[in-house]
Amino acid sequence: MNKLFLILLLSLMELAxxxxxxxxxxxxxxxxxxxxxxxxxxxxxxxxxxxxSLYQIELKRGYFTIESHLTENLTARYTQDITLDTEGDDxxxxxxxxxxxxxxxxxxxxxxxxxxxxxIGMVPRPWIEFEQKINAYxxxxxxxxxxxxxxSSADFGFIYEGLIGGEIDEQYKKEVxxxxxxxxxxxxxxxxxxxxxxxxxxxNNKTFEARLTLRPLPAFMPGLQFGYAYANGKANLAxxxxxxxxxxxxxxxxxxxxxxxxxxxxxxxxxGIYTDTSFNSYKNSGFALFGEFKIPQTKFxxxxxxxxxxxxxxxxxxxxNTGIAYRFxxxxxxxxxxxxxxxxxxxxxxxxxxxxxx
Numbered sequence: 001m002n003k004l005f006l007i008l009l010l011s012l013m014e015l016a017x018x019x020x021x022x023x024x025x026x027x028x029x030x031x032x033x034x035x036x037x038x039x040x041x042x043x044x045x046x047x048x049x050x051x052x053s054l055y056q057i058e059l060k061r062g063y064f065t066i067e068s069h070l071t072e073n074l075t076a077r078y079t080q081d082i083t084l085d086t087e088g089d090d091x092x093x094x095x096x097x098x099x100x101x102x103x104x105x106x107x108x109x110x111x112x113x114x115x116x117x118x119x120i121g122m123v124p125r126p127w128i129e130f131e132q133k134i135n136a137y138x139x140x141x142x143x144x145x146x147x148x149x150x151x152s153s154a155d156f157g158f159i160y161e162g163l164i165g166g167e168i169d170e171q172y173k174k175e176v177x178x179x180x181x182x183x184x185x186x187x188x189x190x191x192x193x194x195x196x197x198x199x200x201x202x203x204n205n206k207t208f209e210a211r212l213t214l215r216p217l218p219a220f221m222p223g224l225q226f227g228y229a230y231a232n233g234k235a236n237l238a239x240x241x242x243x244x245x246x247x248x249x250x251x252x253x254x255x256x257x258x259x260x261x262x263x264x265x266x267x268x269x270x271x272g273i274y275t276d277t278s279f280n281s282y283k284n285s286g287f288a289l290f291g292e293f294k295i296p297q298t299k300f301x302x303x304x305x306x307x308x309x310x311x312x313x314x315x316x317x318x319x320x321n322t323g324i325a326y327r328f329x330x331x332x333x334x335x336x337x338x339x340x341x342x343x344x345x346x347x348x349x350x351x352x353x354x355x356x357x358x
Contacts, residue, residue, distance in 0.1 A: 036068040040358050042082075043139045047351035059084050059094060060139070060353070073106040077119075081197075098122060099154050099197050107162070115182075116162025122197055126161075126188040126211035127229040127247060128153035133179035134251050134260050135290045137303055139334055139355040140321050144262065144288035148309045148317060150269045151231065151245060152196030157206070159190035168215070172222045175255050185214040185225065194243070194270055195236030203240050207233025207270065223253035235272035235281070242281040243268040258292040264309075274311050282312035292325075301325040303334065317342050323353075330357035 043060040062082030069075050079100035085093045102121030107114065128151060131143050145151040163182030167173070173181050180186040189210035193201045213227035231245035249262040268274050268281030275281050286309035293302045307319040323336025332355040340347040 035070070036066060039065045039067070040356070041065075042356040043353065044356070045139075045351045045353040047349055047353075049347060049349045051345075051347040060141075063099065065100075073108065075104045077102055077104065097198060100124065107160075112166050113164065114162035115166060116160065118158060118160045120158045122154060122156050123159045123190065124154055125152065125192065126159065126190060126209050127151065127231075127245075130180065130186075130188070130211055130213070130229075131249075131260070131262075133177070134253065134258060135305075136258075137290075137292070137305070137323075137325070137332070137334070139332060139353045140303070140305065140323065140336055141338075144286070144307050144309075145245070145247070145264060147307070147319070148286070149271060149273050150264070150266065150284065152198075152270050154197040155192035155194065155207075156197070156201075157190055157192035159188055161188040162186065164214075165218075168218055168222055176223060176253050180213065182213075182215065183218050184216075185212070185227070187212045192233075193236075194233050196270060199236055199271070202236050202238050203234060205234035205240060207231060207243065209245075221252075224251075225253075226250045231266075231270075233270075235268055235275065236270060237272040237275075237279065239279045241268050241272050241275045241279045243270055256294045256296060258290070260290045261287070263287045274313060274315075276313070284309070284311045286310060299327045301327065303336070315343060331355055 040063065042062040044057070045060050046057045048055050059082070064080040064082065066078045067075060077100050079098070081097050081099035083095055085091055085095050100122055102119045102123045104117050104119040106117045128143050128146055132138055135143065141147060146153055163180065163186050165182060165184035167181045168183045187210070189208070192207045192209065194205060194207035195201055209231040211227065211229040213225050215222065215225050217224055227249060229245070229247040229249070231243065233243050234240040235243050245264070245266040247262055247264050249260065251260040252258070264287065265285045267283055274284055286307070288308070289306045291304050295301065301324070303323045303325050305319070305321040307317065310316040318341040320339040321336060323334045325332050325334045334353045336351055336353060338349040338351070340349070
């Protein structure tokens with residue numbers, strides 16, 4: 001009996017440390033999950049293109065994000081970019097690659113003048129990130145300068161973002177938009193490798209990009225904003241080529257409408273597409289318009305977009321998108337049509353596009 005009691009006692013002594021270790025492991029795990037947000041965004045389209053006489057259902061793009069608040073002021077973000085490979089032996093495969101992987105530290109001094117944060121790693125670039133918060137219809141296609149291959153939306157480097165004059169009132173943030181809610185505007189600037197998040201660095205140049213937005217009448221017209229975006233560096237080529245971007249823009253938002261106009265003028269691009277054989281960059285210019293009218297007392301919107309781009313190398317693109325959108329929860333269903341004139345080659349597409357967000 002004494003021997004049996006001794007064996008049981010020794011067994012309990014062995015199991016006790018293991019149980020304590022398990023509990024110590026569970027506690028940090030629960031704390032991590034409590035402070036972690038998981039989200040996703042997917043764009044799926046059923047479409048018909050008359051140029052290719054092709055009916056298809058496709059994944060246009062997808063994003064999966066894990067964001068963990070390590071402390072009150074320090075956040076880690078991981079975003080997976082999911083796309084359909086359309087070239088080479090892997091055509092048709094769904095590919096995954098990193099888009100964002102960074103640490104973000106909030107900046108707490110002088111909050112009335114610069115309430116903001118600094119992010120380091122694979123981070124957003126100032127202009128595309130801002131534009132997508134106004135034009136919420138990425139489901140219809142990439143933004144103007146991303147679609148024309150002038151600019152990438154993310155890159156290796158750092159970005160510093162801030163709000164001017166504190167934050168705008170809570171009613172506007174709740175009813176209209178909580179993105180970049182600076183009372184008098186917002187700003188961001190960063191330094192990047194230059195080749196985008198999907199390419200390796202091919203030279204020692206670093207690209208500087210910045211954006212300044214002003215909200216001139218926060219009390220009377222809080223949705224009115226205008227500003228300037230700029231980039232300067234070299235194309236991601238071994239020999240380099242000049243890359244300069246200038247964007248002037250104006251936007252207006254309310255409960256029932258969104259409007260944005262931008263004018264672009266620049267030299268070259270981030271990847272070296274708009275260059276000649278001697279690596280001299282071509283001059284480019286263009287403009288884009290976006291509008292959404294939200295039909296009152298319904299979940300329907302009428303959406304339209306017009307893009308016009310031309311380069312010295314005789315390349316030009318005109319793009320017109322129109323559609324009817326139905327908004328439910330965080331999702332959208334868009335019945336749309338696209339007209340495309342690319343160097344005189346006319347294409348038309350009709351699609352039913354679904355944005356899934358969670």
